[in-house]
Amino acid sequence: MRSPIARTRRPLPRPCGELSAAVLEALRTPAGSPVPGVRSADPCDRDLHSALHTCYALHYEGFDGVDAEWEWDPGLLGLRAELESRFLAALHAETAGGADLDAELDELLAVPAEETGLSAFLRDEGQPWQLREYFVHRSILHHQEADPYAWLIPRLRGQAKAALVAVEFDEFGGGHGDRIHQRLYADLLAGAGLSPDYLHYLDVVPAPMLALVNMMSLFGLHRELRGAGVGHFAAVEITSSPGSRRLVDALTRLDADPACVLFYREHVEADAVHEQLMRRGVIGDLLAREPELRESMVFGIQATTMLEQLFTDHVLGCWCEDRTSLLAEVAEISRDATTLGSGAD
CATH class of the missing domain: 1.20.910.10 (Heme oxygenase-like)
Structure with missing residues (x-):
């Protein structure tokens, strides 16, 4: 039987825009602290989806160093609801129904x-x-x-x-x-x-x-x-x-x-x-x-x-276009490798 994978909570992600940065800044403080307003947020932009994913992650395994009470914080839930509303509207706009x-x-x-x-x-x-x-x-x-x-x-x-x-x-x-x-x-x-x-x-x-x-x-x-x-x-x-x-x-x-x-x-x-x-x-x-x-x-x-x-x-x-589909190069991914295994060069 394989040994269990050690689980440690992931640190908060890196911000990728004004909105996600503000959400991350709030989560570094005690639950109940002020949360940012949405203002302008493109429902197709990574900044919105990073902020929304961070809010959702609190319902899964959470993040290291984040107050567990943020999961049901009324202010953060209100922000999440606004992000969800914009995302849901975009999904409806792009589907035929x-x-x-x-x-x-x-x-x-x-x-x-x-x-x-x-x-x-x-x-x-x-x-x-x-x-x-x-x-x-x-x-x-x-x-x-x-x-x-x-x-x-x-x-x-x-x-x-x-x-x-x-x-x-x-x-x-x-x-x-x-x-x-x-x-x-x-x-x-x-x-x-x-x-x-x-x-x-x-x-x-x-x-x-x-x-x-x-x-x-x-x-x-x-x-x-x-x-x-x-x-x-x-x-x-x-x-x-x-x-x-x-x-x-x-x-x-x-x-x-x-x-x-x-x-x-x-x-x-x-x-x-x-x-x-x-x-x-x-x-x-x-x-x-x-x-x-x-x-x-x-x-x-x-x-x-x-x-x-x-x-x-x-x-x-x-x-x-012969370029990575990720936001940054991943060290473990080599274009010179000829096989697909943990020991690949």
Whole structure:
């Protein structure tokens, strides 16, 4: 049995603008201290998403040296609500909406004649340094994989609750701590020669991934957005298995460390089952109970697809220009490496 990974709370992230700097400054003081106003904040800007992610992180593992009472501080919650409002408005503005849930689900399942996208690129021509950059981006999500969906559980009833818990049970290792998907991803990072520490790479990940992770927390924390949360979760589970299969092929081609392959192979097998549980067990039963949530589910799927596409466009756009997709070079990522493992040169 593997020894547990030592956990220490992460220090506060670095500021990337006026808003995030003000939030960080407040969190260094006792809870109840004045918090900044929002003023102008672009809902697509990293400054807003860094500030929002910092607020949300207080509901997860928190930060070293931050007063625990900040989690429910009324002033900070008011600031967070304003940031959420701007982000949510931007998501609605960039999605078509509607009530044709079956069409959205069928689109997710459709297999194009010519596969494109990030996982297809990595499978066919990705280099070790590009896989490592991809792992760094996704670490911000996978370090808390499935946690935001746990907030949906008390907001569901009957078969919808039971099916969602069944999916979560697998995500959390089926009762085995060393099989929790968050742990498997930490093992993947270590196997690729990267740091497995919680949110270690937060400061180098640009806005598209932060926005995607913030959306998960936004949907999970608000009962009125439970339909969007279910739609998002379904979109993830439906698209995960094919994408993971492509990444297994990429890692096999590059003779990657077994821990890297294991993470994605686990998702090929598990998420093929989860897709049916989400579509029939969760969505089907929830709509039978609350048909008014159909449009919210559509919104959750569309918002997920849109943000994933923004992330893909950013990463592939940078790589096509032969430059890093991160905000700064990561010391562990070498463009000269020919293999993908912790011992790669």
